[in-house]
Every structure is written in structure tokens, then in C-alpha cells.
Amino acid sequence: MKFALATPALNTYPxxxxxxxxxAGGPEILRYARKADSLxxxxxxxxxxxxxPTEMAEHMGSxxxxxxxxAATLMGATERIHMLTYILPLxxxxxxxxxxxxxxxxxxAGGRFTLGTAVGHLEKEFEVLGVPFNKRGAMTDEYLAAIKVAWTSDKPEFEGEFVRxxxxxxxPKPIQKPHPPIFIGGNSKAxxxxxxxxxxxxxxxxxTSEELPDCIAYMKSLPAYAAKADRFEILVTTTAYQVEDYSHAESGATQIAGxxxxxxxxxxxLRKAGATSVQVMPPRVETLEESLDWIEWYDQEIIPQFR
Structure with a gap:
């Protein structure tokens, strides 16, 4: 198992x-990142x-x-740990x-980056950025292909509907070969x-862990999966969110095991259900010091049990 640690204070998700x-601001976030890097x-x-969007700020935070x-800031402040965008709308x-x-x-930084990306879901965000919301799936597929060409070809050429x-x-080309890992977010079959x-x-x-095996079975049924089965990461958060999809309105108390x-x-x-990696969020402790103590405790008591 691999372990991803949520970086606090970069959002205020209620x-x-x-x-x-x-x-919290930069000094606290950098201290947290350096602590994780030392573990x-x-x-x-x-x-x-x-x-x-203003109407979403109540449920998603501003x-x-x-x-x-x-990622660039934290890569410059650390030496070992990798960064994972979670999740960048492509x-x-x-x-x-x-x-x-x-x-x-x-x-x-000598590698150390994984692109976690998806199509995006906030229509207002697309609107103000001038990006067509109803074409986001096709754009994402095309952009993924174009990025890989840019990363891997000495003479990059691409001809698509949205980019040429x-x-x-x-x-420079990326250090990781053939290119930095790309993790795709989203629950739909698409x-x-x-x-x-x-x-x-x-x-x-x-x-959930009960739903995960069917999702994995579907991906394994696709012809493209076979070539990457031995290196494909399935990264599941351990936070039991009690929120509605898309609206993010809370339907109960989100649970974070501590x-x-x-x-x-x-x-x-999660491991038995097929996850190969987990994203971990520290429990809602009162202070940064408590959070730092908890991620060190987790590193000593939990991670070794799954290596």
C-alpha cells in the first residue's frame, strides 16, 4: 500500500x-509538508x-x-515526498x-509529481473561465493525449478538435519516464x-469499500487495462464524507478515524476491496501541533503494517 497525506489549509472545506x-497560512503549511517529508x-x-461560485461557498468553502x-512551492520546500494534485480539472x-x-x-525537483486530474464539475467555474462545460469530457480526453505527446516526443505534433x-x-522533458503518472478522478463509467x-x-x-470491487471489475474488463494492470494505482480516501455528490451539502457528520x-x-x-493506495486526512484536532503529532504517530504505527 502507498499512503497519500492531505495537505491542510489549502482549502477550507467545511x-x-x-x-x-x-x-493557517504559508508557514504552517510548509512546516506540515516538511514534517511529512521527514517521514x-x-x-x-x-x-x-x-x-x-458564490452559491457553492457555504458547502465547499471559499x-x-x-x-x-x-506543488511547485512544496516541491521546493521538500526533498523526498511526491506531490499529487487532488484533483486538477484538466x-x-x-x-x-x-x-x-x-x-x-x-x-x-527530480521527478516527484503525479497528475491527479478529472473533467471538473462546477458549471459556473467553467463559465467564468470561458471553457465549454458540455465539452469537458471530450476536451479532457484530447488534452491527455496532447500532454503525453508534449512530454514524450522530440518533435511533438498534434491535430485535434480543441488543440493543434x-x-x-x-x-525540459519530465524526469519520470515515459512521463509523470496520471491518475483520473471520477465515479462514472466514463x-x-x-x-x-x-x-x-x-x-x-x-x-465505499463495498462498492469498490464492482468498479475495479469494470475497469479490468476494458482491453486497455491489461497492459497496465501490474502498475495501476487505485487510490481511495479514508475520509467517510457524508455529503451529497455535486452539491457537497452535508447529509451527516463526516467521519475521520483517528x-x-x-x-x-x-x-x-479498503485493501481487501482492491485499493492499492489511500489518501489520509488527519482528524479534526484543535492545533497544528496535534496534527503534526498525529501524522508522525500514523507513520510509526499504521504505515509499517501495510508495506
């Missing part, structure tokens, strides 16, 4: 944030929305980081710009198909 996060966590996860800037950026941003970070380029060079065809992993949302027995049972249940 269902799960700890009391200390709204007043054995595999990734730090970085959330993203570029704007938050603070959401831009994940590429966050249609918001031109694929050549995103490919260049990621390759530059990779080049400077030729007679260009793009360097998202799972996209993960099997274009991705190196899948990040579900609001999928004691040893509960955490061990939770991870084992």
Missing part, C-alpha cells in the same frame, strides 16, 4: 477541515478550484489553492501550458474508462 486550518508518506495531496503553484488550462509547468517542476500544434520543441485508457491510476469519490484499531480496520477493508 465537512472535513480542522479548527486550526482557516487561520515515509508517499504523496502530499493538493486540492484545486480556480474560482468558487479558499481553494491553485494546485500547480502549490480543461481549465491549455495542455501545452500544463505540460510545460509540470515538466519544469519535475526537472527542477506542430513545428515546435518543448523542453471516468473509469478514461482511467483505464489514458491513466496510470484511478481516484474515486464517495465510493484511533489505531479503527484506522487499521479501515485500511484493511
Amino acid at each position: 465537512a472535513a477541515m480542522a479548527p486550526w486550518e482557516p487561520k 515515509s508518506w508517499d504523496w502530499l495531496t493538493l486540492p484545486e478550484h480556480l474560482v468558487m 479558499r481553494w489553492a491553485e494546485s500547480i503553484t502549490a 480543461p481549465y488550462r491549455h495542455p501545452l501550458l500544463l505540460a510545460k509547468q509540470i515538466a519544469t517542476m519535475e526537472f527542477l 500544434f506542430k513545428d515546435i520543441t518543448i523542453e 471516468a473509469m474508462k478514461r482511467a483505464a485508457e489514458h491513466g496510470d491510476g484511478w481516484i474515486p469519490w464517495l465510493v 484511533d489505531r484499531d479503527s484506522v487499521l480496520r479501515e485500511i484493511e477493508s
